[in-house]
Amino acid sequence: MWPRLTGAEFRRGKGEGNKRALLKLIAAGGTPGMIAYQGGEPVGWCGFSPREQYLRLERSKVMARVDDQPVWSVVCFFVDRSARKAGVTKVLLEAAVAHAAKKGARIVEGYPVDSHGKKLADTFAWFGLASAFEGAGFKEVARRSDTRPVMRYVVKKAARRG
Secondary structure: OHHHOOHHHHHHHOOHHHHHHHHHHHHOOOOOEEEEEEOOEEEEEEEEEEHHHOHHHHHOOOOOOOOOOOOEEEEEEEEOHHHOOOOHHHHHHHHHHHHHHHOOOOEEEEOOEOOOOOOOOHHHOOOOEHHHHHHOOOEEEEEOOOOOEEEEEEOOHHHOOO
8 A cells, every 4th residue: 555645644553554454455446466376375476556555656756657648557566475576566566467457557667676687686676677678578768766767567558448
């Protein structure tokens, strides 16, 4: 829920309040993300939705809008330690693009970390790594920080409904 709320709202709902808010979002038909499974066990999470649902993106200088195109935004990942370095992030990105396309998205955008090949602590990789986005076919379209590109995947017409 962190990217969906202001800092004050997130702190007020910390714990059970934010869990209830997420369940309410799902009950209303929202798709806050996807879970990756391996052998029936959850090993990863990717959070994504239409950009308008993320208040923090709208207030960020680094992740500011590139243009006036409607986009879906990929905002966070978690991959269990047992499944890291196995391509789970790329699979989640591909699934997020496919789902967003089915919902009519033309552009899917992410704001990963570009560590320039240096080792990055796992705790700082929750926006994803630029290399994973590149591997899933995303292209850099803006960079307002040395380590934070804005990357996009343009959905092919055949992948969209209607």
